[in-house]
Amino acid sequence: MTTTSTTDQEIQSLTQEVMEKQAKLNELMRSRSAEPVKDFELKGEGGASVRLSEAFGEHRDLIVIHNMGRGCPYCTLWADGFIGLHPHLLNRAAFVVVSPDAPEVQKEFAESRGWPFRMLSNADSGFTEAMGYVMEKDGKKQWWPGFSTFRRKDDGTIERVAHGYFGPGDAYCGIWHLFAALDGGDGGWGPKLSY
Numbered sequence: 021m022t023t024t025s026t027t028d029q030e031i032q033s034l035t036q037e038v039m040e041k042q043a044k045l046n047e048l049m050r051s052r053s054a055e056p057v058k059d060f061e062l063k064g065e066g067g068a069s070v071r072l073s074e075a076f077g078e079h080r081d082l083i084v085i086h087n088m089g090r091g092c093p094y095c096t097l098w099a100d101g102f103i104g105l106h107p108h109l110l111n112r113a114a115f116v117v118v119s120p121d122a123p124e125v126q127k128e129f130a131e132s133r134g135w136p137f138r139m140l141s142n143a144d145s146g147f148t149e150a151m152g153y154v155m156e157k158d159g160k161k162q163w164w165p166g167f168s169t170f171r172r173k174d175d176g177t178i179e180r181v182a183h184g185y186f187g188p189g190d191a192y193c194g195i196w197h198l199f200a201a202l203d204g205g206d207g208g209w210g211p212k213l214s215y
Contacts, residue, residue, distance in 0.1 A: 042191060046182075049181075049182035049183075049184065050181060050182055052182070054171070054179035054180065054181055055179060055180040056177065056178070056179055057072065057150070057170065057178045057179060057180050058072075058150075058178075059071050059072050059073045059178060060072045060142075060145050060146065060147040060150070061145060062075070062118065062140040062141060062142055062145050062147060063122075063123050063140065063141040063143070063145075064123060064138075064139075064140055064141075065123055065127060065139075066123060066124075067122075067123050067124075068123075070140055072147070072170075072178060073172065073176065073178060075114055075116050075138070075140065076114045076170075076172050077114045079113050079114040079172075080171055080172055081112070081113035081114065081169065081170065081171050081172075081181075082113060082114040082115075082116070082169070082170040082171075082172070083109060083113050083114070083115045083116075083167060083168075083169055084116055084117075084118055084151075084167065084168045084169075084170065085098070085099065085102070085115075085116070085117040085118070085165075085166075085167050086118060086148055086151065086153040086163070086164065086165055086166045086167065086168065087099055087117050087118060087119040087165060088119065088120070088163040088164070088165055089119040089120050089121040089125075089163065090119070090121055090125060090126075090129040090213075092165070093210070093211040093212050093213050094165065094186070094188075094210075094211055095119070095165045095186075096133065096211065096213055097193060097195065097211040098165060098186050098192065098193050099117055099133070099135060099137075100133060100135075101192075101193050101194070101195070102115070102117075102135075102137060103134060103135060103136065106136050106137050113169075115137055115138070116137065116138045116139070116140050117135070117137055117138070117139050117140070118139075118140045118141070118142040118147070118148065119139070119141065119142065119163075120141065120142060120143045120148070120161075120163055121141060121143070122141055122143065123139070123140075123141050126139040126140075126141060127139070148163065149161075151168050151180070151183065152183070153165070153166055153185075164185060165185065165186040165187075166183060166184055166185040166186050167183060167184060167186070167192070168180050168182070168183040169181045169182045169183070188206075
């Protein structure tokens with residue numbers, strides 16, 4: 021028979037606390053005032069114009085992943101993580117990944133990774149900047165990864181409901197938490213585009 025140690029009890033207590041804090045965080049994100057969003061024009065496969073409103077398809081809700089593009093191993097890691105979740109996500113909401121890459125670059129990279137989800141190019145659309153995922157440094161644009169959730173109201177207007185940034189150790193990529201539980205933690209590990 022295994023007895024529960026003081027350390028195990030503390031782990032259970034902290035795990036419960038973290039879960040409760042995450043639930044509170046999610047509630048706070050949803051409780052912010054919804055932000056009206058214009059119907060941005062993005063680029064889809066072959067360079068076709070795709071309005072943000074069209075990305076919803078038949079859904080009322082839309083999840084947009086802000087991705088830095090094919091050169092970022094971290095963004096690739098997060099996107100890879102959505103492969104198995106994709107059918108589950110689509111059962112609840114529309115789901116797209118946006119990046120500054122040109123549509124033909126996106127298509128080639130998505131196929132090489134086995135990504136089943138829709139990709140849209142946000143280059144020069146102003147969309148990602150308006151959502152707060154582009155910063156200026158030394159006169160150059162720096163893209164930042166994260167997500168935004170949107171709802172389409174009955175009158176067709178779009179509102180952003182919630183958003184958050186991606187980064188090592190976040191709640192949106194489980195690999196960090198699994199590595200953190202290894203002897204020595206992540207051991208300085210970082211994702212690569214190929215291994």
